[in-house]
Amino acid sequence: MLSVQEGLQAGYSNMFNLNEKVAIVTGARRGMGRTHALLLAQAEAKVVVSDIDLKECEQVVAEIKKAGGEAIAVKCDVTNKKDIDNMVAKTVEQFGKIDILVNNAGICQFKPFIDLTDDDWDKTIDINLRGYYWCAKAVVPEMIKQKYGRIINIASIAAGQVGVGFQGLTHYCASKGGIVAFTEALALELAPYNITVNAIAPGVIDTPMAASIKTDPKAYEASMARIPLKRMGKPEEVSGLVVFLASDESSYITGDFIVADGGYLST
Ligand code: NAP
Numbered sequence: 001m002l003s004v005q006e007g008l009q010a011g012y013s014n015m016f017n018l019n020e021k022v023a024i025v026t027g028a029r030r031g032m033g034r035t036h037a038l039l040l041a042q043a044e045a046k047v048v049v050s051d052i053d054l055k056e057c058e059q060v061v062a063e064i065k066k067a068g069g070e071a072i073a074v075k076c077d078v079t080n081k082k083d084i085d086n087m088v089a090k091t092v093e094q095f096g097k098i099d100i101l102v103n104n105a106g107i108c109q110f111k112p113f114i115d116l117t118d119d120d121w122d123k124t125i126d127i128n129l130r131g132y133y134w135c136a137k138a139v140v141p142e143m144i145k146q147k148y149g150r151i152i153n154i155a156s157i158a159a160g161q162v163g164v165g166f167q168g169l170t171h172y173c174a175s176k177g178g179i180v181a182f183t184e185a186l187a188l189e190l191a192p193y194n195i196t197v198n199a200i201a202p203g204v205i206d207t208p209m210a211a212s213i214k215t216d217p218k219a220y221e222a223s224m225a226r227i228p229l230k231r232m233g234k235p236e237e238v239s240g241l242v243v244f245l246a247s248d249e250s251s252y253i254t255g256d257f258i259v260a261d262g263g264y265l266s267t
Helices: 004-009 031-042 054-066 081-095 118-146 170-193 208-215 217-226 235-246
Strands: 022-025 046-051 070-075 100-103 149-154 195-202 257-260
Touching (some): 022 081, 100 118, 100 235, 170 195, 195 235, 235 257
């Protein structure tokens, strides 16, 4: 991080700059993962765009390259350990290190608890929780080597932190609550290696995952009644927070849970 004097001389132009940093984003073919990748690249990070669908990752990489950034696409299903190991190996082979992991890949399937099957439960926990654990486990040795790292776990306001429940989402809420607890505990263990671990809790964000809220007038109205800013969030309004947590400007923040929800949890 620059000293105040150096910052003044540079006109603070280096704030939030990720030049020379290497970032992996999971679930990055669309939605918020895509904008995390684009904004990290805009901040000059070298970005690994990963998701189940390689072709769509390649389109995101093409967008980044067109804008003058550096990125590669890697197919990675976060429920497949071999895919994760391959993603880490390809990142190190291409860029030499890993500085930032954005655990973002997730699913959200509405189903009332009484209809929920073990398979529904397992699928959500496997992707949303174990996938985060596996990806963190795979990158941490690389971060320890260089005594530097930033792990950013995308949770949700459905994580159960402030007494807000979401009907039809017991499995999703359990996975997101698990992410927050995982973040707090991991932050303690990785602090000695100068690796920070934080969670972001987006509110209702306009991505394909939240499409059903947009198309169902009742669900949309119910959401708006809870959101003081009276609109859904834009993906990039969460990605700005990702860039901040990935940057040196967040160096004293770890084990935290930062909310971007248009005021939802304040009501
Ligand atoms: P999205 O548009 O559905 O994007 C999620 C991406 O993750 C998709 O490309 C999806 O691919 C991918 N994915 C699913 N399973 C995967 C797996 N096993 N391995 C790798 N990638 C996988 O959703 P989003 O809204 O951008 O959500 C991003 C994150 O934010 C998620 O963790 C979500 O829970 C969280 N979040 C979203 C909201 C919201 O309102 N949108 C609010 C709070 C938190 P497929 O399409 O093929 O499944």
